Amino acid sequence: MFKSIKLRAVLIIIFLVISVIYCLPNAIEPQGIWKRYLPSDKIHLGLDLKGGMHLLLELDTVKLLQNMVDRKFNAFKDAMIRDGVRFLGLDTKENALLVTIRPEQKEKLYNIAGKEFSDLKAGTTRTEGENIVVEFLMSEKELDNIKDNAVNQALETIRNRIDQFGVTEPVIVKQGENQILVQLPGIKDPQRALELIGKTAQLEFKLVDEEGSARYTGGLVPEGDEVLTLKSKNRETGITTTTPILLKKQTLLSGELLTDARVKIGGEFGNEPYVAIEFNSEGARIFDKITAENVGKRIAIILDNTVYSAPVVKERISGGKASITGGFKMDEAKDLAIVLRAGALPAPVKVIQNITIGPTLGQDSIKKGVQAAILGAALVLAFMMYYYRLSGIVANVALFLNIIYLLGAFTALKATMTLPGIAGIILTMGMGVDSNVLIFERIREELRIGKTVRAAVDGGYQKAWVTIFDSHITTLITTCILFIFGTGPIKGFAVTLSIGVIINLFTAVLGSKAIFDWILMKYKPRSLSI
Amino acid sequence: MKFVEIVKKTDIDFIGFRKKMLVLSCILVLLGIVSFVMVSIGKANLSVDFTGGTQLQLSFSKQVSIGDLRKALTNGGIDDVQIQEISGTKEFFIKTKMADSEKERVQDKVNTILSNEFKEAGFQILGSNMVGSTVGKQLKRNAIIAIAISLVCIVIYIAWRFTFIFGLAATIATFHDVLSVLGIFYILNMEMNILFITALLTIAGYSLTDTVVVFDRIRENMAKMKSKTEFGSVINRSINEVLSRTLVTSITTLIAIGAILLLGGKVLFDFSFALFIGIIVGTYSSIFVASPLIYLWRKRIR
Numbered sequence: 001m002f003k004s005i006k007l008r009a010v011l012i013i014i015f016l017v018i019s020v021i022y023c024l025p026n027a028i029e030p031q032g033i034w035k036r037y038l039p040s041d042k043i044h045l046g047l048d049l050k051g052g053m054h055l056l057l058e059l060d061t062v063k064l065l066q067n068m069v070d071r072k073f074n075a076f077k078d079a080m081i082r083d084g085v086r087f088l089g090l091d092t093k094e095n096a097l098l099v100t101i102r103p104e105q106k107e108k109l110y111n112i113a114g115k116e117f118s119d120l121k122a123g124t125t126r127t128e129g130e131n132i133v134v135e136f137l138m139s140e141k142e143l144d145n146i147k148d149n150a151v152n153q154a155l156e157t158i159r160n161r162i163d164q165f166g167v168t169e170p171v172i173v174k175q176g177e178n179q180i181l182v183q184l185p186g187i188k189d190p191q192r193a194l195e196l197i198g199k200t201a202q203l204e205f206k207l208v209d210e211e212g213s214a215r216y217t218g219g220l221v222p223e224g225d226e227v228l229t230l231k232s233k234n235r236e237t238g239i240t241t242t243t244p245i246l247l248k249k250q251t252l253l254s255g256e257l258l259t260d261a262r263v264k265i266g267g268e269f270g271n272e273p274y275v276a277i278e279f280n281s282e283g284a285r286i287f288d289k290i291t292a293e294n295v296g297k298r299i300a301i302i303l304d305n306t307v308y309s310a311p312v313v314k315e316r317i318s319g320g321k322a323s324i325t326g327g328f329k330m331d332e333a334k335d336l337a338i339v340l341r342a343g344a345l346p347a348p349v350k351v352i353q354n355i356t357i358g359p360t361l362g363q364d365s366i367k368k369g370v371q372a373a374i375l376g377a378a379l380v381l382a383f384m385m386y387y388y389r390l391s392g393i394v395a396n397v398a399l400f401l402n403i404i405y406l407l408g409a410f411t412a413l414k415a416t417m418t419l420p421g422i423a424g425i426i427l428t429m430g431m432g433v434d435s436n437v438l439i440f441e442r443i444r445e446e447l448r449i450g451k452t453v454r455a456a457v458d459g460g461y462q463k464a465w466v467t468i469f470d471s472h473i474t475t476l477i478t479t480c481i482l483f484i485f486g487t488g489p490i491k492g493f494a495v496t497l498s499i500g501v502i503i504n505l506f507t508a509v510l511g512s513k514a515i516f517d518w519i520l521m522k523y524k525p526r527s528l529s530i
Numbered sequence: 531m532k533f534v535e536i537v538k539k540t541d542i543d544f545i546g547f548r549k550k551m552l553v554l555s556c557i558l559v560l561l562g563i564v565s566f567v568m569v570s571i572g573k574a575n576l577s578v579d580f581t582g583g584t585q586l587q588l589s590f591s592k593q594v595s596i597g598d599l600r601k602a603l604t605n606g607g608i609d610d611v612q613i614q615e616i617s618g619t620k621e622f623f624i625k626t627k628m629a630d631s632e633k634e635r636v637q638d639k640v641n642t643i644l645s646n647e648f649k650e651a652g653f654q655i656l657g658s659n660m661v662g663s664t665v666g667k668q669l670k671r672n673a674i675i676a677i678a679i680s681l682v683c684i685v686i687y688i689a690w691r692f693t694f695i696f697g698l699a700a701t702i703a704t705f706h707d708v709l710s711v712l713g714i715f716y717i718l719n720m721e722m723n724i725l726f727i728t729a730l731l732t733i734a735g736y737s738l739t740d741t742v743v744v745f746d747r748i749r750e751n752m753a754k755m756k757s758k759t760e761f762g763s764v765i766n767r768s769i770n771e772v773l774s775r776t777l778v779t780s781i782t783t784l785i786a787i788g789a790i791l792l793l794g795g796k797v798l799f800d801f802s803f804a805l806f807i808g809i810i811v812g813t814y815s816s817i818f819v820a821s822p823l824i825y826l827w828r829k830r831i832r
Contacts, residue, residue, distance in 0.1 A: 174662035376789030485676035
């Protein structure tokens with residue numbers, strides 16, 4: 001491929017120097033002036049090798065059920081109004097709805113409940129003067145179901161968020177009834193991770209009650225309204241201030257209908273990051289309707305009960321696009337986009353344990369494993385030297401180059417090393433040794449039929465190349481697909497193996513061949529120690 | 531010139547052995563299929579990664595080594611335990627797939643074991659909880675999709691570089707190896723965890739490489755030999771020619787894995803054991819499975 005030995009030597013050395021520079025921080029901490037110009041990242045180790053952050057989250061099931069009952073309350077109210085049931089009172093009590101009606105309306109009421117609310121069981125009925133109060137209960141089984149589903153949903157949502165955050169191979173499992181255990185490897189900014197995972201991310205759009213606001217001076221909140229805080233950041237001083245704001249309680253649109261959320265930069269405040277959101281067709285239709293109906297009024301954009309902004313609707317907005325501004329920093333905007341995309345948690349979560357833990361493999365196993373691997377590698381090197389003599393040393397140099405390149409590439413790509421990744425490296429090393437064995441056996445064959453050393457080396461490399469190429473490309477195809485479609489440990493395995501295979505192709509053919517060529521040119525040997 | 535050699539020039543009739551070896555391979559594959567079904571219905575020795583189980587939090591008043599703790603629990607009959615220390619404390623999380631039963635609570639069992647072994651270390655069980663499986667449905671589905679697509683692509687690539695039958699034979703041989711290791715693990719009732727899955731992927735990669743090397747030589751010899759030559763002898767000759775390479779590569783890999791197998795400790799034992807038998811089976815299959823399969827396809831070169 002490359003005829004000139006010099007050119008090949010230069011390539012090998014350039015790659016070696018780059019790899020060593022990237023590898024260095026793993027061995028020594030760069031000091032002084034070097035710190036500024038040299039990379040300082042170490043190889044990230046996964047949860048299985050190093051441990052990390054251990055979080056135990058608990059889903060607030062009380063709030064969950066309350067949300068559930070609230071939703072049922074609204075739906076029931078709407079259904080009764082629609083079907084013309086004249087109710088005199090509607091109330092909630094724990095997990096039950098209480099409806100006060102005149103006795104003659106009873107049948108109509110049961111009709112609605114039976115048809116649309118099959119999960120509600122009619123409970124006791126008591127008379128209160130001329131009226132009756134009917135109780136509708138959620139069954140215990142139904143409640144358990146809701147709790148169970150909510151925990152599973154929260155787990156999937158958190159998994160989604162962590163995946164999009166780019167953490168390699170986290171552990172996310174359900175623990176007990178309503179707890180979720182999360183373990184994350186080597187997180188640099190634990191506070192940020194915590195906020196990302198723990199944020200409920202309930203996005204809502206509500207109307208600002210302008211009239212009410214004008215009269216409202218604190219104290220009693222007008223009927224159908226609620227008071228939330230508006231967070232606003234002074235763009236010059238960076239100070240965040242909060243002011244109470246009066247909103248209509250009804251949610252016009254919520255984050256469930258969101259299809260996408262992305263960070264964008266620009267807009268009315270120059271170079272400020274904001275989150276552009278997009279709704280699905282139903283969301284777009286609703287958004288179109290509410291903006292059309294409320295031109296000139298303010299609509300508040302609320303995330304987890306904090307108003308981020310309350311812009312005035314200037315015109316009707318079709319197409320289902322909106323943006324959330326709030327003086328975000330880049331990281332904040334990124335994380336917000338992630339949580340909006342991944343969806344809201346069904347209820348708030350509480351962090352009940354936040355500690356740092358050791359590797360899942362156990363420190364004892366890792367120590368033993370490292371010792372054993374070093375011994376194994378030494379034995380392989382010794383074997384190669386015994387079997388192929390001086391050529392074995394060439395092979396070992398190639399293998400050594402391989403490892404340095406691999407570690408350099410690994411550090412530079414900021415990949416996370418896990419045990420499956422190490423399995424990939426073992427396979428790479430096996431293939432590296434195999435390439436050399438293939439080449440050497442070929443050279444021996446050529447020598448046996450009486451070719452000169454020069455011809456035998458060239459012929460051996462040439463013939464072995466086809467085999468090496470085929471076997472490496474087959475592996476590379478597999479690893480690429482495993483990388484694209486695989487998750488977790490499968491991906492970790494695919495990353496190291498694909499990097500390894502490419503490096504292998506380079507060193508097996510270019511690396512050791514250059515050394516051979518150089519020796520042959522310099523010493524012109526009559527026989528070869530192989 | 532003299533070389534250090536494991537085998538001298540050989541002339542073994544590998545194709546002649548094919549019927550005997552076919553019996554062995556069929557047994558291995560059948561065993562593998564049975565174990566695959568058992569794994570699918572959850573009747574195999576699956577680790578806590580797949581099944582979920584119980585997590586306990588322990589604390590000691592004196593420093594206890596993780597290795598001693600593991601040894602004590604293993605001797606006491608909890609041998610699938612995963613131990614993580616809580617940094618900066620003398621506390622540990624231990625995870626096992628055992629679940630509380632009516633007869634016995636996991637917590638009590640651990641209590642009994644540890645009170646014998648760590649009398650002076652003043653241990654305490656801080657909490658016991660049921661935990662779910664680490665391997666989500668999504669992960670399982672993605673893995674299966676990824677493996678299926680890569681198999682198809684391998685068949686296509688090898689079919690392009692060689693012929694279709696070579697691609698098919700290589701894929702069957704790879705399946706044979708993965709199933710064999712699965713079967714052997716099942717029969718020995720060894721625990722299958724996430725690392726085992728990685729080991730299976732590694733074995734598939736190794737097996738494929740090994741098969742391609744043999745196929746490559748067969749292709750080369752097919753081009754060289756006369757068209758009337760009996761195909762079996764081409765295959766035999768090719769395998770004989772690459773035999774020393776096959777053995778040297780297998781031996782070096784087995785040396786490396788063997789070191790981890792013997793000295794890597796309990797957790798890595800299963801992983802390296804899978805790799806160890808996988809490499810043996812992978813080497814065997816390129817000679818006795820993949821090659822006879824293409825012999826079935828035709829008896830003469832052209």
